[in-house]
Amino acid sequence: MLRRAKPLFHKLLGSAILMGMLGHQAVADEVERWQVNMTPGVTPVSQEIYGLHMLIFWICVAISVIVFGALAYTIYAHRRSKNREPSTFHEHLGLEIFWTAIPFLILVVMAIPATRSLIHMYDTDTEVDLDVVVTGYQWKWQYEYLGKEVSFFSNLHEDSNAARQLGSGVDVNTIPNYLLEVDRPLVVPVKQKIRFLVTANDVIHAWWVPALGIKRDAIPGFVRESWAYIEEPGIYRGVCAELCGRDHGFMPIVVQAVEQAEFNEWIAQEQAAAAELRELAAQTFTFEDLYERGEGVYNRSCAACHGAQGQGVPGAFPAIAGSAVATGPLEAHLDVVLNGVPGTAMQAFGAQLSPVDIAAVVTFQRNAFGNNMGDQVQPVDVVQQQNQ
Ligand SMILES: [Cu+2]
Numbered sequence: 001m002l003r004r005a006k007p008l009f010h011k012l013l014g015s016a017i018l019m020g021m022l023g024h025q026a027v028a029d030e031v032e033r034w035q036v037n038m039t040p041g042v043t044p045v046s047q048e049i050y051g052l053h054m055l056i057f058w059i060c061v062a063i064s065v066i067v068f069g070a071l072a073y074t075i076y077a078h079r080r081s082k083n084r085e086p087s088t089f090h091e092h093l094g095l096e097i098f099w100t101a102i103p104f105l106i107l108v109v110m111a112i113p114a115t116r117s118l119i120h121m122y123d124t125d126t127e128v129d130l131d132v133v134v135t136g137y138q139w140k141w142q143y144e145y146l147g148k149e150v151s152f153f154s155n156l157h158e159d160s161n162a163a164r165q166l167g168s169g170v171d172v173n174t175i176p177n178y179l180l181e182v183d184r185p186l187v188v189p190v191k192q193k194i195r196f197l198v199t200a201n202d203v204i205h206a207w208w209v210p211a212l213g214i215k216r217d218a219i220p221g222f223v224r225e226s227w228a229y230i231e232e233p234g235i236y237r238g239v240c241a242e243l244c245g246r247d248h249g250f251m252p253i254v255v256q257a258v259e260q261a262e263f264n265e266w267i268a269q270e271q272a273a274a275a276e277l278r279e280l281a282a283q284t285f286t287f288e289d290l291y292e293r294g295e296g297v298y299n300r301s302c303a304a305c306h307g308a309q310g311q312g313v314p315g316a317f318p319a320i321a322g323s324a325v326a327t328g329p330l331e332a333h334l335d336v337v338l339n340g341v342p343g344t345a346m347q348a349f350g351a352q353l354s355p356v357d358i359a360a361v362v363t364f365q366r367n368a369f370g371n372n373m374g375d376q377v378q379p380v381d382v383v384q385q386q387n388q
Pocket residue numbers: 136137204205206240241242243244248251
């Protein structure tokens with residue numbers, strides 16, 4: 001026990017103290033595992049927050065040294081065996097003023113840089129290069145690049161998602177970035193001012209990426225702004241930081257910062273893919289194609305509530321296996337999926353999934369888990385019902 005505890009203690013102490021004294025870079029790699037201090041992050045704002053944090057930390061250290069030093073000194077120097085006579089004065093005006101003024105001054109000294117950092121953090125209006133709308137859903141994020149016609153959902157990566165299931169038998173230590181990986185990261189350019197417009201579609205979430213110095217509540221009906229100027233390419237991870245329901249812990253955030261040229265290439269690819277998807281919606285698919293695609297959509301977008309085997313969660317989420325809706329009239333089934341069930345956790349997927357994916361997942365639900373309806377939905381049917 002002791003043999004393990006000692007290096008751990010040294011590391012904790014070492015990281016806390018060294019991080020402040022030597023600057024962060026020297027020890028940043030070493031202390032990753034037992035990191036206790038804040039990390040400086042990769043944006044001017046996050047580094048400012050870090051600097052502020054260290055400044056306040058050292059002010060607190062100085063105050064502690066003085067206060068506890070004085071205490072220790074007086075306990076020792078004025079101990080009883082020395083027969084010191086205690087002072088007997090009461091209500092010393094000078095002393096009262098002194099010990100009110102000193103903390104007041106300390107607070108003012110701390111408030112000046114703190115206010116300066118806050119103003120910098122909230123400066124979301126000047127010279128914005130790229131706007132990204134970030135929308136929280138139970139339990140995923142949607143990213144929309146304003147004016148670029150690129151928008152997608154970012155879900156927990158399927159490896160993490162499979163491993164987290166009860167009885168999956170998977171050792172989560174074998175999953176890289178367990179619960180911190182997504183299927184599609186948010187790709188952004190470096191050295192650009194990116195403004196994040198953060199909101200939510202159902203309940204309150206919070207978009208938190210420590211390396212960017214951003215933690216913004218995502219509130220339905222409100223758009224809250226934040227920004228980042230990322231200096232180095234890299235992958236920066238975060239999580240939803242608001243208790244937003246059962247799968248709150250399973251909606252991670254991955255931001256991938258790339259060079260501008262790479263970003264331009266990526267966004268062009270995304271735009272081409274979106275155009276392709278619009279074309280696909282006009283095509284007719286075979287039953288097998290729909291079913292196979294639908295299974296993927298189901299696992300990504302529906303299984304969290306309706307269960308990997310369509311079994312649902314009794315009392316909360318209805319089963320799809322044997323569901324009256326999934327084995328009833330097609331239009332009504334499509335209607336539930338397109339428009340959701342207002343006032344329940346069943347969202348309107350018409351806004352989230354492409355017509356191809358909607359057609360596929362409805363076809364899948366009608367024919368999987370023992371629902372042998374034998375019918376199918378084509379993307380054109382979805383578009384038609386959507387336009388009614
Ligand atoms: Cu959330």
